[in-house]
Amino acid sequence: MDVYAQIATKIIEQQQNIIGPVAIEQAKTVSGLKVDWDKHQVTVSGNQQSVIDKLVDQYKELFGKISVEVCKEAASKLISQLPADKQPSSLK
Amino acid sequence: MKLLKDKLQIFVTIIFVGFLGWWISFQHVLSAQGKATQWFGSTYAVMALIGAIIGFIASSKWGGYRTVLGKALMFFSLGLLAQEAGQIISTYYVYGAHLTTIPYPSWGDVAYFGSTLSYLSGGIFLAKAVGIKYSLKSNKYKVIALIIPVVLLVASYWVFLHNHQYDWHHPITVFLDAGYPLGDALYISMAIIAYLLSRKMLGGIMRTGILILIVALVAQYAADWTFLYQTNRQTYIPAGYDDLLYFITYFITTTAMIKFRSSYKDLRAKTSSADTLEPKAIEA
Numbered sequence: 001m002d003v004y005a006q007i008a009t010k011i012i013e014q015q016q017n018i019i020g021p022v023a024i025e026q027a028k029t030v031s032g033l034k035v036d037w038d039k040h041q042v043t044v045s046g047n048q049q050s051v052i053d054k055l056v057d058q059y060k061e062l063f064g065k066i067s068v069e070v071c072k073e074a075a076s077k078l079i080s081q082l083p084a085d086k087q088p089s090s091l092k
Numbered sequence: 093m094k095l096l097k098d099k100l101q102i103f104v105t106i107i108f109v110g111f112l113g114w115w116i117s118f119q120h121v122l123s124a125q126g127k128a129t130q131w132f133g134s135t136y137a138v139m140a141l142i143g144a145i146i147g148f149i150a151s152s153k154w155g156g157y158r159t160v161l162g163k164a165l166m167f168f169s170l171g172l173l174a175q176e177a178g179q180i181i182s183t184y185y186v187y188g189a190h191l192t193t194i195p196y197p198s199w200g201d202v203a204y205f206g207s208t209l210s211y212l213s214g215g216i217f218l219a220k221a222v223g224i225k226y227s228l229k230s231n232k233y234k235v236i237a238l239i240i241p242v243v244l245l246v247a248s249y250w251v252f253l254h255n256h257q258y259d260w261h262h263p264i265t266v267f268l269d270a271g272y273p274l275g276d277a278l279y280i281s282m283a284i285i286a287y288l289l290s291r292k293m294l295g296g297i298m299r300t301g302i303l304i305l306i307v308a309l310v311a312q313y314a315a316d317w318t319f320l321y322q323t324n325r326q327t328y329i330p331a332g333y334d335d336l337l338y339f340i341t342y343f344i345t346t347t348a349m350i351k352f353r354s355s356y357k358d359l360r361a362k363t364s365s366a367d368t369l370e371p372k373a374i375e376a
Contacts, residue, residue: 018221020155020162022359029366062359064295066223073226 003082004048007075007091008033008055012042014074015059015067023059030054052088101350104142108343111136115336122332129331134187136339137179143346144172150352160221161298165352167214168305172345174207175338197264205268208275208316215282215309222290222302233289240288241281248277252320276316283309297359301351308345315341 008027012035015023024037032051034043044051052075059067068090075091111132118128147169155162181200185191194200227233252273258266287306294302315337322328 016155016159018160020153020159022154022356025360025363029363060296062296063222063298065293066226066290067296069223069226069293 002044002048003078004044004052005042007052007078007088008042008044009040010074010078011052011055011059011071012037014070018070019062022062026058026062027055030058049086049088053090056088056090098350098354100146100353101347104139104343104346104350107139107142108339111139111339112336115331115339118331122329125330130186133331133335134179134183136335137176137342139339139342139346140172140179141176143342143349144169144176146346146353147172147349150349150356153353153356160217164214164217164221165349167210167217168308168345169349171207171210171214172342174203174210175342178203178207197262197268201268205271205275208272208279211309211312212275212279212282215279215286218302218305219282219286219289222286222294224286224289226293227289236288237285240284241278244277244281245274248273252324272316273320276313276320280309280313283313297355298352301348301355304344304348304351308341308348311337311341311344 012023012027015026024035027033027035027042030051031054032044032046032048033055034041034045036042056068056071059071061067063070072091079087079091114128114132115136118126118132122129147165151162151165151169154165157163157166178200181198181203182194185194185198185200224233224237228237253270256269258269260266283306287303290302315334318334318337319328322334328334
């Protein structure tokens with residue numbers, strides 16, 4: 001699983017801890033993100049940075065900036081594996 | 093305004109207005125403590141029961157005991173249910189067992205103190221859900237989170253327990269004498285901390301429900317505080333202003349639960365419409 005897919009997985013997991021299955025439903029609506037949560041498989045296609053930004057925006061609709069902080073915390077260990085110019089802007 | 097269009101909210105508001113009208117109708121003969129006051133005092137917590145049922149449904153939609161938000165809603169619902177249980181038990185003592193004074197402590201206190209603990213647990217999970225840990229990285233907020241409970245605990249101690257004559261022969265009475273005001277101070281502290289530490293970051297569709305829930309906790313505290321103050325000074329009158337305050341609190345908490353339920357429904361509807369629109373967008 002590439003880093004972007006791992007970031008998306010961590011974000012969905014963290015959001016699931018707060019709001020439950022709604023977190024997975026919300027992730028499934030993000031274009032470029034394929035989620036098979038039964039197998040715990042997430043695929044990020046197209047502009048991967050942008051897809052992660054859209055996922056963060058999707059959760060932002062629920063709790064506002066708090067959701068963004070939750071996403072940042074979830075991705076904090078993985079984001080450093082990406083060069084600065086490849087990091088999703090919403091997680092910086 | 094959207095909340096007012098919710099059928100469940102309309103139903104609950106009609107019940108609220110009905111009970112409010114009833115309460116107003118007997119205030120001029122309150123001191124006589126007639127049938128109307130007795131019936132009102134025995135039934136108004138039906139609003140808490142309605143709120144608890146809606147709250148348990150909302151909690152299950154948001155993940156129930158497996159999630160932070162689900163647990164917060166579950167504990168607030170348990171608190172409401174305990175309030176209704178407390179009223180039923182008190183009613184039984186008066187009309188079933190024909191006691192002139194409700195014993196203290198009694199089974200009713202299991203329910204009422206259980207309610208205090210449930211609201212405290214709900215407040216803790218609510219604070220977690222609104223991400224207070226992110227604000228606690230700042231020293232200013234750390235100080236606020238420490239000062240608020242200390243001030244409220246000291247104030248509660250000063251008003252209710254300073255010079256209080258404890259009955260050391262009855263340890264449960266001592267525990268409840270201290271437990272009610274201090275427990276109330278702790279749950280209101282959680283509500284105030286949750287609000288102050290999240291107000292700049294909290295947004296989105298959950299904002300309204302969370303703010304209504306915090307207002308409900310403030311109202312519950314006002315009702316509990318007034319009740320303790322009046323009973324301490326033997327000025328409590330059944331079906332008077334304090335019972336109205338409790339009734340208003342149940343209505344506000346129920347409204348919060350309806351909001352969480354409708355937020356879930358709106359989100360599901362939006363997700364479903366996005367799923368339906370996507371293939372069309374691809375075709376286009």
